[in-house]
Amino acid sequence: MTNFQKKFDPRVWEVVDNIPPGQVMAYGEIARAAGYPRYSRMVSAAMSRSPEPLPWFRVVRSDRTLAFEVGSPSYREQSQLLKLEGAHFDGKKVITIDPATSLDKLLWGPQD
C-alpha cells in the first residue's frame, strides 16, 4: 500500500494494542513498527480518531514526554493511567518499569 489507507491501517491499532502494560511507545516508533516510517503525525491522528478503545495512554513523544499540554485534563488522565501501571515520572518524562530491574528481580533474582 502506498498511502495510509483511506482511513488508518489496522496494523497501527495492532501495534498500539500490543504495547505491554507499564511500557510506552513513541508515535514514530509505532509508525515504523506498522510499516509507515515518517508517519508519526498520522499515528497521532489515528489516536484521536480511534474507532475502538485502545491503550492510547501508552503512546508518548519520542523524548518520552506526554503529547498533551502539562496540566490539561488529558495530560492528567494519561499520567495517572500510566502510574497505575507502575510507571513513574522524572519531571515531564515518563519512566517505564524495566523488567530487568523490577523489585521482584532484585529481591528474588531471575526466576527462569
Place this chain on the structure above:
DNA sequence: CCCTTGACTATCT
C-alpha cells in the same frame, strides 16, 4: 492549487 493545522521528530543554537 495554496495555505493552515496537528496527541510528531531530528537537529542546531
Place this chain on the structure above:
DNA sequence: GAGATAGCCAAGG
C-alpha cells in the same frame, strides 16, 4: 535543557 527551525504527510478550507 529549552527554543527555534526545518522536515514530515494527510486533511480540510
